[in-house]
Amino acid sequence: MDLQLQGRKALVTGASMGIGKAIALALAREGCDVAICAREPARLEETAAQIRAETGRTVSTHRADLTRAGDAEAFVRDAHAALGRIDIMVNNAGSAPGGVIEHLSEEDWAQALQLKFMGYVRCLRHALPIMVAQGGGRVLNLIGNDGVKESYWEIAPGAANAAGQNMTKALAGQYGRHGISFVAVNPGPVRTERWAGLVRAMARDMKLSVEDADRLAPSSIPLGRIAECDEVANLCAYLASPLAHFVNGTMIEIDGGQQKALMDRLRDR
Numbered sequence: 001m002d003l004q005l006q007g008r009k010a011l012v013t014g015a016s017m018g019i020g021k022a023i024a025l026a027l028a029r030e031g032c033d034v035a036i037c038a039r040e041p042a043r044l045e046e047t048a049a050q051i052r053a054e055t056g057r058t059v060s061t062h063r064a065d066l067t068r069a070g071d072a073e074a075f076v077r078d079a080h081a082a083l084g085r086i087d088i089m090v091n092n093a094g095s096a097p098g099g100v101i102e103h104l105s106e107e108d109w110a111q112a113l114q115l116k117f118m119g120y121v122r123c124l125r126h127a128l129p130i131m132v133a134q135g136g137g138r139v140l141n142l143i144g145n146d147g148v149k150e151s152y153w154e155i156a157p158g159a160a161n162a163a164g165q166n167m168t169k170a171l172a173g174q175y176g177r178h179g180i181s182f183v184a185v186n187p188g189p190v191r192t193e194r195w196a197g198l199v200r201a202m203a204r205d206m207k208l209s210v211e212d213a214d215r216l217a218p219s220s221i222p223l224g225r226i227a228e229c230d231e232v233a234n235l236c237a238y239l240a241s242p243l244a245h246f247v248n249g250t251m252i253e254i255d256g257g258q259q260k261a262l263m264d265r266l267r268d269r
């Protein structure tokens with residue numbers, strides 16, 4: 001299938017590693033020029049060099065901490081200047097502290113919304129006027145299934161995710177007349193550095209060895225395993241393409257049918 005992405009211009013936040021890196025690579029493989037951002041410059045440049053070497057596409061790099069409004073504004077402005085257009089905006093850089101309500105401080109709750117929700121808002125505030133002036137665009141918000149499959153031990157990420165999912169649908173209602181469509185992608189567990197940290201936290205909270213936690217965690221997923229970054233990236237490449245432009249104001253889960261209640265029972269056993 002030709003995804004018709006050749007020559008399109010895409011911004012991907014948090015793309016120096018993990019899911020964001022896989023998405024930037026998948027888009028570049030389909031012929032997109034990409035602008036990527038992250039905080040740590042060495043890893044960002046290394047990733048950009050890998051994508052250029054494999055795909056031959058333009059990869060523009062931008063050092064940005066999206067918890068800072070000025071960095072988000074500069075990223076969108078400079079990326080637009082480097083690529084000339086913004087056809088696709090992928091908001092991906094995000095994380096929120098896990099844990100139960102008794103252990104979450106005021107700062108944890110503020111932090112949960114600071115990057116995972118406000119980072120997306122900040123980039124969109126600057127990218128949407130550019131897309132309006134161009135006459136269209138596509139927004140993918142990488143969010144997470146905690147927003148729709150709630151769990152008390154991931155209550156802060158769940159709240160931040162639900163806020164992002166609500167925003168995705170709300171903006172679809174506002175910007176459709178400008179030819180801009182929106183979709184939220186909700187992964188369950190994906191094999192990244194973040195997953196390794198989550199397994200360590202689970203082992204600590206559930207008083208298990210890290211090996212046992214790693215083995216037990218996928219038991220909440222009917223397919224018996226967690227996702228690989230490429231699986232999420234391939235879905236995103238399709239969703240970013242003109243073929244999926246009409247998939248608008250909605251959400252797609254890629255979580256193997258995870259049943260969070262099983263994880264809750266595991267924790268409480």
Ligand SMILES: NC(=O)c1ccc[n+]([C@@H]2O[C@H](COP(=O)([O-])OP(=O)(O)OC[C@H]3O[C@@H](n4cnc5c(N)ncnc54)[C@H](OP(=O)(O)O)[C@@H]3O)[C@@H](O)[C@H]2O)c1
Nearest residue numbers: 014016017018019038039040065066094144189190192194
């Ligand atoms: N992995 C999962 O199991 C999973 C499940 C559901 C949803 N998600 C969502 O999918 C997205 C990607 O997750 P991931 O696991 O791939 O993350 P990751 O492996 O931790 O990678 C995060 C990326 O974002 C960058 N980043 C972190 N903080 C940033 C900041 N303040 N400003 C700009 N860039 C920043 C990182 O680079 P620097 O550190 O250099 O800034 C890195 O490139 C996130 O929104 C996450 O919530 C992940």
